[in-house]
Amino acid sequence: MASSIRKHYERVTAAKAAGDAGQAPMHGEAFELMQAQLFEDYRRLKSIQSVERKIEVKREILPNYVEYVDGVLEAGQGAQDEVLMRVMLWRIDIGDIEGALSIARYAIQHDLDPGEQFQRSTAAILVEESADQALALAEDDDSLLDALREIDTLTDGADMHDQIRAKLHKALGNSHRAHGDVPEAIAEYQRAYELNDRIGVKRDIEKLERDLKKQNQTEPEPDTKSGNGQQPITSPAPEAKS
Structure with a gap:
């Protein structure tokens, strides 16, 4: 050493x-x-x-x-x-x-x-190789999600094959899904599908959209009333002094 x-x-x-x-x-x-x-x-x-x-x-x-x-x-x-x-x-x-x-x-x-x-360009190598690794790593790793987000930002606008960029969005979708962020996961999967319709996320999108719909249907209405349905009691306004 x-x-x-x-x-x-x-x-x-x-x-x-x-x-x-x-x-x-x-x-x-x-x-x-x-x-x-x-x-x-x-x-x-x-x-x-x-x-x-x-x-x-x-x-x-x-x-x-x-x-x-x-x-x-x-x-x-x-x-x-x-x-x-x-x-x-x-x-x-x-x-x-x-x-x-x-x-x-x-x-x-x-x-x-x-x-x-x-x-390949440096940006394309970074995106593809990192996405391939991320798809094989533990998806609930906070540092992994942060790294993938930075790679997406760092390479924004860089020219590369759509199939490469699609891998990154799929990896981001997996990571958001593992963290329980369903809307973000759906958005990333949809972007991956737009770039490459053979990326293998169609069923993931359908399942997450069903899950999100069920979740929205079962969530209770927000309680806008106070107490047992009665209007909240307020103190009388003080009389104006002459």
Whole structure:
């Protein structure tokens, strides 16, 4: 385990490299060391066939990039950085959507390119990969709902296939439903269906609309009377003084 002094050094050197790079592609010793580490870790992951084992390995290696990422986010000015983008994706892969968001905010602000191998924009990757993970995670997690909402806001207006955006709205619908917010769940499912009528939410919409209708029918009328149906007693107004 790296010492606190070593961690501080890694963060400081990463921040300096990011500051020196400006808006040009990342370079410098700190970046080159992380790039070499990334290459080795990527080779290791490619040699593993089990998806479950890949996730375990990603959980194991991601802490090695924390100081570098923190340094770049602290001083970066938008330099293209394949290490940063790969770490964002790996964080999503292990279900750490909040951790990925810390990078995504920076990446989208500076319009970072994820690389030709992804064939998608940063916004599209963030939406699709996060939605896929959310659909497999515990839907009643408050932090998950907050993260999905932020992703929706962060990528609002970004161009991507409708099918990708539909996944996000389905995940949002699931999360709202798990929290008991039926009207919001219906609205998200309906938006998902508008974007992709094969997204698999039609029955969810129908069931929730039935449930909401029953709920509205069984709710008692608000009691506008006071006491046993009598008008409330009020004190007589004081006489005006002459």
